[in-house]
Amino acid sequence: MALHVDDLRVYxxxxxxxxxxxxxxxxxxxxxxIMGLAGESGCGKSTLxxxxxxxxxxxxxxxxxxxxxxxxxxxxxxxAMNRFRFREVSIVPQYAMSALNPIRKVGRMIxxxxxxxxxxxxxxxxxxxxRLELVGLDRSVLGLYPxxxxxxxxxxxxxxxxxxxxxxxxxxxxITSALDVSTxxxxxxxxxxxxxxxxxxxxxxxxxxxxxxxxxxxTILVMYAGKLAEKAPADEIVSxxxxxxxxxxxxxxxxxxxxYTDKQLLGIPGRPPSxxxxxxxxxxxxxxxxxxxxxxxxPPWVERDGRGIACWEASAAxxxxxxxxxxxx
Amino acid sequence: xxxxxxxxxxxxxxxFGRGSLAAVRDVSFELQPGQVLSLIGESGSGKSxxxxxxxxxxxxxxxxxxHDEGDIAQLHGHELKEYYRRVxxxxxxxxxxxxxxxxADRIFGMVHTEFFPHVSDDEWRDRLDNALExxxxxxxxxxxxxxxxxxxxxxxxxxxxxxxxxxxRYLVADEIISMLDASTRIDVLNLxxxxxxxxxxxxFITHDLSLGNYISDxxxxxxxxxxxxxxxxEKVFGxxxxxxxxxxxxxVPLLHEKWRREGVVGPSAATRPPEQxxxxxxxxxxxxxxxxxxx
Numbered sequence: 001m002a003l004h005v006d007d008l009r010v011y012x013x014x015x016x017x018x019x020x021x022x023x024x025x026x027x028x029x030x031x032x033x034i035m036g037l038a039g040e041s042g043c044g045k046s047t048l049x050x051x052x053x054x055x056x057x058x059x060x061x062x063x064x065x066x067x068x069x070x071x072x073x074x075x076x077x078x079x080a081m082n083r084f085r086f087r088e089v090s091i092v093p094q095y096a097m098s099a100l101n102p103i104r105k106v107g108r109m110i111x112x113x114x115x116x117x118x119x120x121x122x123x124x125x126x127x128x129x130x131r132l133e134l135v136g137l138d139r140s141v142l143g144l145y146p147x148x149x150x151x152x153x154x155x156x157x158x159x160x161x162x163x164x165x166x167x168x169x170x171x172x173x174x175i176t177s178a179l180d181v182s183t184x185x186x187x188x189x190x191x192x193x194x195x196x197x198x199x200x201x202x203x204x205x206x207x208x209x210x211x212x213x214x215x216x217x218x219t220i221l222v223m224y225a226g227k228l229a230e231k232a233p234a235d236e237i238v239s240x241x242x243x244x245x246x247x248x249x250x251x252x253x254x255x256x257x258x259x260y261t262d263k264q265l266l267g268i269p270g271r272p273p274s275x276x277x278x279x280x281x282x283x284x285x286x287x288x289x290x291x292x293x294x295x296x297x298x299p300p301w302v303e304r305d306g307r308g309i310a311c312w313e314a315s316a317a318x319x320x321x322x323x324x325x326x327x328x329x
Numbered sequence: 330x331x332x333x334x335x336x337x338x339x340x341x342x343x344x345f346g347r348g349s350l351a352a353v354r355d356v357s358f359e360l361q362p363g364q365v366l367s368l369i370g371e372s373g374s375g376k377s378x379x380x381x382x383x384x385x386x387x388x389x390x391x392x393x394x395x396h397d398e399g400d401i402a403q404l405h406g407h408e409l410k411e412y413y414r415r416v417x418x419x420x421x422x423x424x425x426x427x428x429x430x431x432x433a434d435r436i437f438g439m440v441h442t443e444f445f446p447h448v449s450d451d452e453w454r455d456r457l458d459n460a461l462e463x464x465x466x467x468x469x470x471x472x473x474x475x476x477x478x479x480x481x482x483x484x485x486x487x488x489x490x491x492x493x494x495x496x497x498r499y500l501v502a503d504e505i506i507s508m509l510d511a512s513t514r515i516d517v518l519n520l521x522x523x524x525x526x527x528x529x530x531x532x533f534i535t536h537d538l539s540l541g542n543y544i545s546d547x548x549x550x551x552x553x554x555x556x557x558x559x560x561x562x563e564k565v566f567g568x569x570x571x572x573x574x575x576x577x578x579x580x581v582p583l584l585h586e587k588w589r590r591e592g593v594v595g596p597s598a599a600t601r602p603p604e605q606x607x608x609x610x611x612x613x614x615x616x617x618x619x620x621x622x623x624x
Contacts, residue, residue, distance in 0.1 A: 040510040040511065040512060041510055151372075180371035180372055180536060181371065181536070181537075181538065181577055181580045181581055182371070182576060182577065182580045183371075184580070184582075185580040185582070185588060188582075189588070208510065208511060209511075209582070210511070210584070211581075211582035211583060211584050212582045214582065214583075214584055214587075215582045215587060215588050238584050238585065239585065248512070249511055249512060250584070252511060252512060252514075252515045253511060253515075253539075253584060254515065254518070254539045254540055254542070254543040255539050255583060255584055256538055256539045256542050256566060256578065256581050256583065257542065257566070258539070258542070258543055259542060259543055259544075259562070259563075260518070260519065260522045260543050260544055264519060264522075265515045265518075265519070265543075266515065266516075266519075267512050267513050267514070267515040267516035267519075268512035268513075271480055
């Protein structure tokens with residue numbers, strides 16, 4: 001088991017109180033697995049990504065454990081995490097520009113980074129050039145400033161840097177969201193390529209775009225309001241989702257070929273609850289068309305047939321007993 | 330009718346404007362009331378520049394934009410104000426479109442005093458309720474709130490409601506849903522479709538092919554400021570003829586079909602902008618209502 005997260009809680013400190021952005025999540029990522037993480041903005045997916053690498057000043061570790069290859073990650077201790085960052089856990093942030101030093105040439109920046117981590121740079125130079133070539137970049141990019149690269153090139157440079165020491169876990173946070181469609185495809189395929197070549201053991205890919213996840217991920221984990229909603233193989237999430245939230249989300253996605261004159265898609269009415277004082281019980285209750293009195297109690301996480309789900313209705317009923325289409329209004 | 334006739338726009342770039350960048354080259358199309366026309370292209374394709382020229386935030390370097398037979402470049406004073414009562418824009422980031430210290434009702438109050446000073450308060454209230462209703466918002470939910478208290482979808486709908494109060498005929502919608510969540514973006518898209526059925530002409534600017542396909546009657550695919558393919562949406566998407574359109578469609582992530590893996594390659598040389606402003610390629614008619622660039 002590459003990654004095991006157990007009841008992790010990370011809150012944001014604000015003047016109004018704690019925002020419970022990550023409120024008890026438990027999941028595993030297997031060796032060689034690319035796990036997609038999907039959800040609306042404010043559901044806690046980026047908090048999870050950042051939490052596994054570095055908690056910033058506003059974030060507070062409240063509880064839970066993270067085990068990577070059997071060893072506990074001390075995510076509450078900024079200094080102790082230094083031993084793991086970049087070597088064992090690495091992140092590719094959303095905006096590649098903010099990950100590159102604008103006043104250093106790319107090559108020099110990489111050397112400084114390696115020196116700071118105590119890695120001899122000359123031993124790795126050849127591997128660096130080989131990997132740049134693999135993602136379609138010439139070694140001459142090492143002599144350029146970040147501003148001279150296009151968005152997709154920057155994103156691929158950052159991906160090569162992040163995975164240079166073959167980390168066990170790579171976290172890719174919305175890395176394709178700011179890119180054009182053709183560049184998006186190239187960057188997303190690079191992720192799969194890196195896993196296939198063993199540059200990283202497993203990956204968490206975060207995006208709000210389920211269609212991209214379907215293309216690259218083995219499994220998809222859907223989060224809602226700081227908690228897990230459903231985790232299943234990517235095919236299952238897209239073609240046979242069971243949690244009402246996942247079903248409404250997937251059915252609201254326009255696809256090439258779907259036109260509103262033929263088939264009108266519907267959104268999900270309402271808004272996610274405030275995480276300052278989240279409601280008790282199921283947090284999707286207010287927007288859920290299947291909600292019953294039982295949903296006032298928190299639904300347990302039930303795992304069956306390679307699928308985990310937190311919903312009273314969906315986990316109790318066999319597939320056939322679920323209504324075929326969930327009407328959202 | 331809103332008509333663009335051989336419109337081009339060249340930006341002066343670099344220090345003292347020594348360089349130039351042809352952002353839009355020889356683009357012509359017509360937008361009718363009750364029609365949704367999508368401008369689809371990657372970044373740098375000139376799609377937003379076209380939208381800004383229609384809104385007269387930029388002036389074309391050559392060519393003309395006419396609204397009901399009048400060239401919009403010639404409009405001044407009262408005429409220009411009339412034009413803005415007919416044509417309005419909504420942009421990508423709803424959070425920066427609002428003054429953060431104004432409550433929502435003050436924004437509508439400004440429309441009242443600025444454009445309709447002779448309308449009584451009672452009648453204005455009715456009109457406002459109508460406009461809010463047509464964007465599916467409840468006045469008590471939104472009017473007495475500051476922008477930061479509203480969601481992105483609500484803010485975008487308020488902007489559309491503001492445009493509707495002006496009794497507009499054309500709306501320039503520049504990436505209006507790319508910052509919204511999946512669960513609310515489809516509602517805003519359906520709203521546009523609903524307004525279209527009631528006679529509004531929409532210039533829908535997006536980089537997302539599936540959104541353009543969902544909503545539009547007519548589609549223009551742009552690359553480096555030139556039209557590469559245009560025509561009825563079902564023809565452009567159903568039977569793409571230009572290699573660039575085919576390539577774009579192949580790159581769109583679908584929900585039930587995986588990408589064909591072609592190994593990891595960078596963007597091809599063809600997608601890089603040309604060094605100099607070459608001549609825009611000629612458009613050739615391949616079938617009824619379907620034009621493709623010959624290059």
